Amino acid sequence: MSKYYNIDDLRLLAKKRVPRAVFDYADGAAEDESTKENNGNAFKKWKFIPDVLIDVSEVETQTKVLGTEMPYPFALGPTAISYLFHHSGEPAVARAASKKNFPSTLSSIASTNIEDYAKSSNGSVWFQMYVWKNREISYDFIKRCKESNYKAIMLTVDVPVGGKRERDLRSGMTVPPKLTIASIIDAAFHPSWWWNFIFGPKIGFANVKERFTGKKQKLNNIMTYMNQQFDPSVTWDEAKEIANMWGGPFAIKGLMTPEDAEKAIEIGASAIVISNHGGRQLDSAAAPIDVLPEIAKQVNGRAEILIDGGIRRGSDIVKAVALGADACLIGRPWVYGLAAKGEKGVETVIDVLASEVKRTLQLLGCKSIKDVKRRHVRLNKSFIENSD
Numbered sequence: 452m453s454k455y456y457n458i459d460d461l462r463l464l465a466k467k468r469v470p471r472a473v474f475d476y477a478d479g480a481a482e483d484e485s486t487k488e489n490n491g492n493a494f495k496k497w498k499f500i501p502d503v504l505i506d507v508s509e510v511e512t513q514t515k516v517l518g519t520e521m522p523y524p525f526a527l528g529p530t531a532i533s534y535l536f537h538h539s540g541e542p543a544v545a546r547a548a549s550k551k552n553f554p555s556t557l558s559s560i561a562s563t564n565i566e567d568y569a570k571s572s573n574g575s576v577w578f579q580m581y582v583w584k585n586r587e588i589s590y591d592f593i594k595r596c597k598e599s600n601y602k603a604i605m606l607t608v609d610v611p612v613g614g615k616r617e618r619d620l621r622s623g624m625t626v627p628p629k630l631t632i633a634s635i636i637d638a639a640f641h642p643s644w645w646w647n648f649i650f651g652p653k654i655g656f657a658n659v660k661e662r663f664t665g666k667k668q669k670l671n672n673i674m675t676y677m678n679q680q681f682d683p684s685v686t687w688d689e690a691k692e693i694a695n696m697w698g699g700p701f702a703i704k705g706l707m708t709p710e711d712a713e714k715a716i717e718i719g720a721s722a723i724v725i726s727n728h729g730g731r732q733l734d735s736a737a738a739p740i741d742v743l744p745e746i747a748k749q750v751n752g753r754a755e756i757l758i759d760g761g762i763r764r765g766s767d768i769v770k771a772v773a774l775g776a777d778a779c780l781i782g783r784p785w786v787y788g789l790a791a792k793g794e795k796g797v798e799t800v801i802d803v804l805a806s807e808v809k810r811t812l813q814l815l816g817c818k819s820i821k822d823v824k825r826r827h828v829r830l831n832k833s834f835i836e837n838s839d
């Protein structure tokens with residue numbers, strides 16, 4: 452049995468394994484990081500109300516979202532440049548997820564390209580899309596995803612501009628990381644990471660490299676890259692065109708209101724992802740779990756609902772389901788696993804969360820994930836009283 456009992460155990464190991472600037476790029480968030488902190492705390496306000504004396508010797512946990520079967524109601528969400536965290540990069544993530552029959556999502560700004568990621572997976576893969584000012588790059592993604600049999604596309608809409616991530620500004624973090632006096636000193640503490648960085652695969656934005664207006668990619672701070680490349684003028688009309696171009700299961704990722712959920716349904720999205728980008732964009736944003744009930748009420752079964760941000764326990768996933776989500780995405784947890792122990796670390800993250808979901812269902816008196824209802828969770832009254 453693994454000695455990593457929870458996600459935080461892997462986070463702590465990740466912190467030891469990679470250079471500080473790399474860890475901070477994953478662990479950090481925008482400005483005061485209050486959105487990120489609140490994402491996690493918000494789950495703790497919801498308390499379970501269990502049923503008893505129900506035969507829970509067998510429990511059904513599987514579900515289906517975005518046309519994809521999955522053994523538990525969670526999938527690996529998109530995060531950028533996995534080669535930063537471990538020399539096995541995105542292919543290891545695709546292998547780990549598919550070995551356990553979980554879908555995983557490749558980011559537009561991954562360090563492995565669409566084609567290679569699909570080849571590394573033995574299961575279902577999804578693609579996360581940003582809209583570049585140079586539309587050829589983005590629209591070409593759709594064609595490439597079709598050719599490589601991706602099951603779904605999710606369009607991320609909460610990055611009109613890059614969030615102000617102060618840990619990255621302080622560390623001077625670039626992609627690929629540059630060698631400075633500080634990084635040379637750091638090498639003494641993380642020799643194997645630096646060895647793999649220098650002699651392993653070159654790290655860059657693999658999906659756009661060869662299409663990058665003919666110029667060689669420069670060392671870039673991620674925020675600068677987003678601000679230079681992504682188009683802040685994209686609207687619902689274009690989201691609709693993108694959904695139509697794709698024609699398959701399609702999600703809008705990064706919405707937070709019932710009104711925007713309604714618009715997503717109008718443009719033909721089959722799913723929404725309630726998300727504040729793990730607190731990396733708008734600081735002081737509400738927590739996804741707190742806006743989930745009102746959005747679920749509005750959606751009323753007309754689209755699938757996914758949610759991410761702050762999920763660190765299987766019980767968080769069960770709470771999200773009780774409040775109306777069909778499934779969850781996890782972000783940092785699998786990045787910590789990757790940084791800590793490569794492919795095995797991602798597998799451990801999946802195993803830890805899956806076993807926690809199952810145990811929570813049993814302790815809640817639910818024979819199936821479908822039996823989890825709104826009445827199984829209650830907002831802690833003392834929190835509401837204290838928050839006035």
Ligand SMILES: Cc1cc2nc3c(=O)[nH]c(=O)nc-3n(C[C@H](O)[C@H](O)[C@H](O)COP(=O)(O)O)c2cc1C
Binds near residue numbers: 729780
């Ligand atoms: C290192 C890192 C990189 C990310 N890159 C992307 C990305 O390229 N595209 C995207 O839509 N979301 C990206 N996200 C946001 C995640 O998909 C997800 O919304 C967020 O991590 C969920 O919060 P959690 O980390 O608390 O689980 C990134 C998150 C992290 C931590």
